[in-house]
Amino acid sequence: AHADDEKKYRWRLAETWGPNFPIFGDTTKNMAKMVKEMSNGRLTIRIDSSNKHKSALGIFDFVKSGQYQMGHSASYYWKGKNFNTMFFTTVPFGMIASEQHAWFYYGGGMELMKKVYDQYGILSYPGGNTGNQMGGWFKKEINSIEDLKGLKMRIPGFAGEVLAKLGAKPTNIPSGELYTALERNTIDALEWVGPSLDLRMGFHKIAPYYYTGWHEPGTELQFMVNEKAYNSLPKDLQKILTVAMKAAAYDMYAQSMHASGVNLATLKKDYPNVKMRSFPKSVMNAIKKTNDELLTEFAAKDPMTAEILKSLNDYKHQVRAWTNLSDRAYLDNFDSK
Amino acid sequence: MNTSLKIIGKIIDALGNLCSLLMVLMIANVFYDVIMRYFFNDVSIGMQELEWHLFAAMFMFGIAYTLKEDAHVRVDIFYDAMSAKKQAVINIFGSLFFALPITLLILYFSYDYTFEAYQMGEGSADPGGLPHRWIVRSVIPVSSIFLVLAIIHVLLSNIQVLTNEDVSNPPSEEGAA
Amino acid sequence: MTGIVLFAIALICLFLGYSVAFTFAGVSLIVGVAVLGVDLFAFMPYRIMAIMENTILMAVPMFIFMGIVLQKTGLAERLLESSAKLFGGIAGGVAVSTIIVGALLAASTGVVGASVVAMGVISLPVMLKNNYHQPTAAGVICASGTLGQIIPPSIILIILGDVMGVPVGDLFRAAVIPGMLLVIFYTVYILILGKIKPELMPPLVVTESKRELLVQALKDIVPPLVLILSVLGSIFAGIATPTESSAIGAVGAIVLSLLYGSFSFAKMHEVSKETVKVTSMVFAVLIGATAFSMVFSYSGSEYLIEDFFMELSGGKWTFIILAMLAILILGFFIDFIEIAFLVVPILLPVAIALDINLVWFAILISMNLQTSFLTPPFGFSLFYLKGVAPKWMKTTTIYKGVIPFILMQIMVLLLVILFPEYLIIS
Ligand code: NA
Ligand code: NA
Numbered sequence: 001a002h003a004d005d006e007k008k009y010r011w012r013l014a015e016t017w018g019p020n021f022p023i024f025g026d027t028t029k030n031m032a033k034m035v036k037e038m039s040n041g042r043l044t045i046r047i048d049s050s051n052k053h054k055s056a057l058g059i060f061d062f063v064k065s066g067q068y069q070m071g072h073s074a075s076y077y078w079k080g081k082n083f084n085t086m087f088f089t090t091v092p093f094g095m096i097a098s099e100q101h102a103w104f105y106y107g108g109g110m111e112l113m114k115k116v117y118d119q120y121g122i123l124s125y126p127g128g129n130t131g132n133q134m135g136g137w138f139k140k141e142i143n144s145i146e147d148l149k150g151l152k153m154r155i156p157g158f159a160g161e162v163l164a165k166l167g168a169k170p171t172n173i174p175s176g177e178l179y180t181a182l183e184r185n186t187i188d189a190l191e192w193v194g195p196s197l198d199l200r201m202g203f204h205k206i207a208p209y210y211y212t213g214w215h216e217p218g219t220e221l222q223f224m225v226n227e228k229a230y231n232s233l234p235k236d237l238q239k240i241l242t243v244a245m246k247a248a249a250y251d252m253y254a255q256s257m258h259a260s261g262v263n264l265a266t267l268k269k270d271y272p273n274v275k276m277r278s279f280p281k282s283v284m285n286a287i288k289k290t291n292d293e294l295l296t297e298f299a300a301k302d303p304m305t306a307e308i309l310k311s312l313n314d315y316k317h318q319v320r321a322w323t324n325l326s327d328r329a330y331l332d333n334f335d336s337k
Numbered sequence: 338m339n340t341s342l343k344i345i346g347k348i349i350d351a352l353g354n355l356c357s358l359l360m361v362l363m364i365a366n367v368f369y370d371v372i373m374r375y376f377f378n379d380v381s382i383g384m385q386e387l388e389w390h391l392f393a394a395m396f397m398f399g400i401a402y403t404l405k406e407d408a409h410v411r412v413d414i415f416y417d418a419m420s421a422k423k424q425a426v427i428n429i430f431g432s433l434f435f436a437l438p439i440t441l442l443i444l445y446f447s448y449d450y451t452f453e454a455y456q457m458g459e460g461s462a463d464p465g466g467l468p469h470r471w472i473v474r475s476v477i478p479v480s481s482i483f484l485v486l487a488i489i490h491v492l493l494s495n496i497q498v499l500t501n502e503d504v505s506n507p508p509s510e511e512g513a514a
Numbered sequence: 515m516t517g518i519v520l521f522a523i524a525l526i527c528l529f530l531g532y533s534v535a536f537t538f539a540g541v542s543l544i545v546g547v548a549v550l551g552v553d554l555f556a557f558m559p560y561r562i563m564a565i566m567e568n569t570i571l572m573a574v575p576m577f578i579f580m581g582i583v584l585q586k587t588g589l590a591e592r593l594l595e596s597s598a599k600l601f602g603g604i605a606g607g608v609a610v611s612t613i614i615v616g617a618l619l620a621a622s623t624g625v626v627g628a629s630v631v632a633m634g635v636i637s638l639p640v641m642l643k644n645n646y647h648q649p650t651a652a653g654v655i656c657a658s659g660t661l662g663q664i665i666p667p668s669i670i671l672i673i674l675g676d677v678m679g680v681p682v683g684d685l686f687r688a689a690v691i692p693g694m695l696l697v698i699f700y701t702v703y704i705l706i707l708g709k710i711k712p713e714l715m716p717p718l719v720v721t722e723s724k725r726e727l728l729v730q731a732l733k734d735i736v737p738p739l740v741l742i743l744s745v746l747g748s749i750f751a752g753i754a755t756p757t758e759s760s761a762i763g764a765v766g767a768i769v770l771s772l773l774y775g776s777f778s779f780a781k782m783h784e785v786s787k788e789t790v791k792v793t794s795m796v797f798a799v800l801i802g803a804t805a806f807s808m809v810f811s812y813s814g815s816e817y818l819i820e821d822f823f824m825e826l827s828g829g830k831w832t833f834i835i836l837a838m839l840a841i842l843i844l845g846f847f848i849d850f851i852e853i854a855f856l857v858v859p860i861l862l863p864v865a866i867a868l869d870i871n872l873v874w875f876a877i878l879i880s881m882n883l884q885t886s887f888l889t890p891p892f893g894f895s896l897f898y899l900k901g902v903a904p905k906w907m908k909t910t911t912i913y914k915g916v917i918p919f920i921l922m923q924i925m926v927l928l929l930v931i932l933f934p935e936y937l938i939i940s
Contacts, residue, residue, distance in 0.1 A: 010814075018679055019866055046817075051679035051862070055564035057462075067557040080462035080470065152380055160464040170464045171380040174569065177681070177755050184753055186374060356794075357786035364576055367761035371754065393566030395575070399794030400535075400801075408791040409533035409798055410851070413897075416531025424531070431532030435540025439805065442543065443558050450559035476566070477559050 013070035019049040031248035069229040097129040097218035107315040127221035128252025135211035136191030137203040154190035159215035196259035353402035359395035382465040397480040401487040425495040444481035517815020538802035546809035575793040576760035583767035587776040596734040602718030606708030616658025620665035630659030634902040647714035653915030656895040663884040665693035803855035823864040845886020
């Protein structure tokens with residue numbers, strides 16, 4: 001064989017998640033395993049969880065600098081560095097997972113993401129979808145916009161900003177302390193993911209209300225690859241890597257759906273007192289209005305933001321008509337609740 | 338040499354006082370946040386972030402002060418039994434070959450790191466969080482500069498011990514209070 | 515292989531006596547540049563930033579601050595004096611009060627040096643004046659002063675919680691019974707020894723009435739006890755995070771010093787400077803260890819260690835025994851901070867792969883590290899005591915004195931290894 005074919009590449013991936021974090025962590029392990037097998041061991045990827053690299057939200061910097069060739073995280077965590085990164089995870093009142101996948105691969109999403117990440121020497125890829133996320137665990141019922149005033153809630157990022165405008169008090173609590181914080185009323189509410197990952201946190205034991213989502217309709221995680229490292233790979237390994245990322249990401253979507261279904265059944269059976277609610281229309285309308293105002297504000301400041309928002313909105317408008325005619329109509333007509 | 342030693346010593350002592358102040362501010366900050374949350378039902382992500390900004394500055398600048406005060410832990414089983422001159426040789430060797438290179442390297446690399454945050458205009462990603470991440474990042478290069486000063490202080494005072502005939506006082510006692 | 519060589523060189527260089535933090539960083543730089551190139555160190559700012567942002571470790575300076583306030587304002591001293599008088603009437607009474615005060619100080623801070631020094635200054639002269647058996651007196655002080663390692667809040671547990679990714683509150687809770695067991699073992703040992711050989715620790719001659727003593731003792735013991743219970747209680751009840759309660763403890767200690775009339779701004783300035791020094795010392799070691807572990811892991815050495823342990827027969831138990839032995843032996847030579855920052859991260863992936871309960875493993879490690887404070891030749895508690903003991907007291911006297919206590923620690927360690935289901939509150 002050619003000498004170059006025999007060269008072994010040992011890569012490292014830093015992930016935001018802790019060791020043994022289910023689903024998210026499974027995705028990176030899956031990807032690494034596929035790469036190793038498909039490349040016949042020529043490309044191996046070691047995964048460092050947050051307990052190892054010590055910086056859950058340092059992944060962007062790690063990959064940018066080349067300290068790690070790869071990272072697994074979520075694009076909206078980089079909002080503080082570049083506001084436009086947050087659109088590639090999910091947008092409040094935006095598209096659901098299937099629609100968003102279509103946007104990424106056929107609606108110009110990948111191109112826009114490349115445009116945002118190019119300046120950092122980072123290649124960004126979809127990294128697995130959680131599906132629609134739940135609006136969170138609440139200790140009291142939300143009946144009007146008044147109930148949001150002074151509500152201490154763990155809800156990071158842009159959605160937190162929207163709620164803050166409506167009088168809520170977003171707060172930062174390390175994930176390990178969330179349960180205690182909610183139990184002891186340090187916070188009144190929190191959002192995590194959905195049944196797939198919420199159950200292991202135990203929130204259902206201490207918060208009676210489980211609200212449906214609005215802020216993360218299709219959270220897509222993110223694989224990052226250092227561009228220089230990527231270019232140093234032979235063509236076949238590059239292809240193996242991108243295919244493995246795509247396959248692992250798709251697998252995560254399936255796994256999330258599965259785990260959510262299983263865990264929701266457990267939740268309903270073992271904790272029948274947990275009340276599943278949706279926010280009243282008046283509350284939802286107020287949140288949506290604030291959300292749109294904020295986005296318009298940001299779009300006025302940066303043409304790139306405006307371009308991404310336009311693409312997202314136009315695409316949603318088009319694809320939603322089909323979702324309504326297909327999935328929504330089907331569910332409305334035939335699904336017995 | 339004596340005057341420069343004194344001037345550097347004064348600068349690092351002032352830095353030590355700044356660190357003590359940061360320490361107290363940090364306690365007050367965390368205590369305030371706890372009280373506000375439990376008794377006044379109020380939280381602020383900006384104040385929460387300020388906690389670790391103070392913490393970081395306190396211990397990063399404190400490293401230089403601690404070096405000057407000779408309070409960094411040593412494995413002193415042999416060291417303690419040595420003459421003051423031999424100790425001075427060890428300290429000069431350690432300063433030149435262990436402490437100085439890594440500090441200069443961190444200074445060199447952290448400049449880009451800080452500048453990058455400045456260029457990106459990086460701030461907190463959370464609502465109400467602190468802007469201007471480059472300020473806290475600049476703690477790394479700035480504290481490295483002070484650390485270089487402290488290393489020079491150790492070097493000079495130990496050279497003094499070597500060249501001095503009177504070796505009754507170990508170098509570390511100098512300036513400590 | 516690079517990592518092993520690096521470890522060996524660093525260990526040897528440590529004996530030169532130059533600062534541990536810079537020795538580790540400097541040796542790692544030299545070896546790292548030689549083997550992997552200088553670019554590797556471009557990552558240092560990122561690593562340092564990760565340490566700066568670590569809010570879990572923020573509890574470290576505040577618990578240190580709290581302990582130093584109690585010490586510098588004389589509160590620890592009053593505690594010792596009045597309890598020594600209270601128990602002094604029985605054989606071994608001063609020793610028992612030393613153990614109890616050691617436990618109380620341990621529960622208020624995580625700093626070992628301060629407790630050993632305080633008790634060495636205050637109870638050692640009392641015991642020596644009363645013709646206590648010298649080794650026993652020295653041993654009691656070293657062992658009780660070291661309880662701060664295991665009895666929460668403890669700096670090492672905070673650091674281990676961070677290194678191992680386990681909630682600090684869980685570790686604190688899990689350490690309660692093992693810590694109390696040690697106190698009980700020490701106390702029972704002294705009481706039995708006092709019964710069998712009263713000449714080793716004769717009772718004090720006490721002039722005050724029992725009533726007077728009790729009132730004074732209550733005055734001195736109750737307020738710090740309230741502080742300790744509220745700090746630990748708030749963590750265990752889940753009202754506050756360890757970081758928050760460390761701030762409450764620091765403010766509470768200042769309030770106490772105001773109540774006793776021993777507060778002054780000059781003292782607070784001194785306390786604060788002292789805290790800065792201890793904290794910066796710890797974090798400098800952490801940064802040095804970061805440089806070390808970077809070179810260690812980038813040269814692929816961690817996989818070597820992992821493979822070695824994974825291929826051992828006997829699985830979990832072989833690993834536990836080898837890990838405990840390695841930490842015990844390294845503890846003869848290097849400090850607990852270096853072990854926590856350097857050795858534990860190497861062992862951690864193996865422990866995870868072997869499905870070992872990390873809370874339990876962390877308690878085993880911290881018990882083991884506690885023993886390393888007492889084991890000659892490099893027991894930190896031994897040094898601290900030697901520093902304040904009368905010049906004529908021989909090092910060998912102290913060595914001899916700690917042996918029974920080391921044995922008791924190993925016994926409790928074995929109990930925790932064998933019966934975690936009864937001894938670890940989860
Ligand atoms: Na303690
Ligand atoms: Na030892």
